[in-house]
Amino acid sequence: MSNSANHNSSVVVAAGPAAFSSNAGHTPAATGPIRHLYVHIPFCARICPYCAFYKDLLDRSQTARFCEAILRDLDKQCAAFAISAKTIYFGGGTPTALTTSQLEFLLGGFHQRLDLSTLEEWTIEANPGSVSARKAALLRKLKVNRISLGVQSWDDRLLNILGREHNASQAERSFHTLRDAEFRNINIDIMFGLPGQSTEQWKATLERTITLQPEHISAYCLTYEEDTEFFLRQSRGELKANPDCDAGLFEMTMSILEAAGYQQYEISNYARPGFSSVHNRACWSGKDYLGIGPSAFSTVGMRRWQNLADYRAYADRVLSRQSPIGSTENLTSEMKRAERIALSLRTGEGISSALLNDRQQTIEEFVSLGLLRQSNGCFVLTRAGRSLADSVAEAFL
Ligand SMILES: C[S@@+](CC[C@H](N)C(=O)[O-])C[C@H]1O[C@@H](n2cnc3c(N)ncnc32)[C@H](O)[C@@H]1O
Ligand code: SF4
Known part of the structure; x- marks a missing residue:
């Protein structure tokens, strides 16, 4: 889950940009070293019609400059805060849309700048369409120890409706590629309440997911997010949400996953014992975190700020030594x-x-x-x- 949107909850965790004043003042006081970092990589090979996270179509002419900007932003954070990272979370967008050598440059830059001796969990979100054995081996070598794989469904017809770049067998191959690269902590994202999805299809999705024995499963109910194609299609009456059906599918999800040994430790998140996400739990329990990259939120003490969303403007600002912060808010x-x-x-x-x-x-x-x-x-x-x-x-x- 990214830190820039909050799925499956009507609760607004961070006020929208309009509620913020522009730009931050002095560095806010942290009560101790910052233990949690979120890094937003906005690129996607295809844009899914239901997705409201900040993302843009992958443009290979921009990615190298973008990686430079992320490391420059990290330099600035290291100068401003004591950082002793316990968790790092690369979300998106699709971090694995970067090439293997760009990931090597980027993650290598994190190794050079941070003391990672206290790191417990380093997660990267991956799309099955951009996983390769070489990339997986590199991520493992660079100490990433948790992958969140966006499978969404095991039904090719539904994957097509969702505009995904992969089919079900590719997703399964990607999972095995990650296992072969010795990832021992893999999350699979799946979604229910999809247009035309039957109870049987969702049951089959849960069962096929369990067969792979991932350590963690995130099961999200599709939300029709504003400013998405699905939202427009819903307002035109072409797609219909069905809350009663969604409630039944949620009930079924809890029963099937609990019977298979997964503990529901958050409404949408299930883990085998010992595999709940350290990063997400820290954010949910109100710990300070720094966000790096376009649209990322940071919260330190009573101060919250958000970087500019547009990734080109973000990189322009960072690379010309200006602040990428778009808005900031004092929390009460x-x-x-x-x-x-x-x-x-x-x-x-x-x-x-x-x-x-x-x-x-x-x-x-x-x-x-x-x-x-x-x-x-x-x-x-x-x-x-x-x-x-x-x-x-x-x-x-
Ligand atoms: C930030 S996305 C990144 C994952 C990666 N880019 C991919 O799509 O494979 C994280 C997860 O949020 C979930 N998600 C995205 N849009 C959603 C929506 N409108 N309703 C419910 N879940 C959603 C999906 O399960 C997705 O895998
Ligand atoms: S690939 Fe992931 S982040 Fe990109 S548009 Fe699709 S769901 Fe959103």
């Missing part, structure tokens, strides 16, 4: 608290009772409705509650 304690509630409610650990001490009545109502339960000093969604997570979160905000 109340905003941080609301965000913590919204994000932690979606997790298996739940919300600490301390965050909710003035909301006794609301809690009691949800407990009596069977949507919340108490566990280890926290309030956690019950199975019935997980289907209504967004509505429960809204009641607390």
Whole structure:
């Protein structure tokens, strides 16, 4: 999951750019070294009609300059903050759309600039259409230890509707290529609620995913995001969301994945024991993180900022020693608290009772409705509650 959009939740985690003032002032105070880095690589070989992440069609004449800009931005962050990285997450877009030698230059640059002795998890998002044995071996050699593979569906007809650059057998080959390169922590992204997708098709997608035994599965309900082709087609009546059907598919997802040994540690995320994403858990629990690259958010202390989205403008700014920050916002304690509630409610650990001490009545109502339960000093969604997570979160905000 990227840090620039928040799928499957109606909760707005970071205010949109319009809510920010332009440009940051002085360096915000961090309470300790920054432990989490997010790097946004916006290139995609094809643009999928449902996707609202910041991305652009791959232009090979721009990528080398872009990689230079990312490393220059990293230099600036290293000068401004003490960084002792525990997790690095390369998201997109499609980081694997870069060539093997560009990835070598880029990741090698991270090795040169950062002390990676405390690094626990380095994730790269990969599209099955751009995985090769050579690329996989290089990523492994450069200490990437987690791959998030965007399979979306194992049905070729649905993959075609989704405008994907790969078919199901290519996706399966990519998975094996990654395993052969000794990746022992692989996530597979799949989506339900797709146009024309039957219950049987989704069940088959879950079962085929389980057969591959990935360590982690992200199962997202398709959202019709504004400014996407799918959203336009939905507003013209050509595509229809079906919330009742989606709720049934979500129920089925929880049952099938739990029976197969995957723990649902967040509404859309399931992992075999010991394989939940360290990076995502840190962000959901409100830890500071730095975002590098176009459109990336950073949050340090009470300050949040977002880089310019346009990758050419981002690179122009960074390479001419100007700030790439497009907007910045001072967070209040109340905003941080609301965000913590919204994000932690979606997790298996739940919300600490301390965050909710003035909301006794609301809690009691949800407990009596069977949507919340108490566990280890926290309030956690019950199975019935997980289907209504967004509505429960809204009641607390
Ligand atoms: C940032 S995308 C990057 C993955 C990679 N570029 C790819 O497509 O294979 C991360 C994941 O978000 C999910 N996603 C993207 N758009 C979505 C939408 N509109 N609704 C639900 N999930 C979505 C997909 O499962 C995708 O794999
Ligand atoms: S390849 Fe991934 S990031 Fe690119 S448009 Fe498709 S879903 Fe979005």
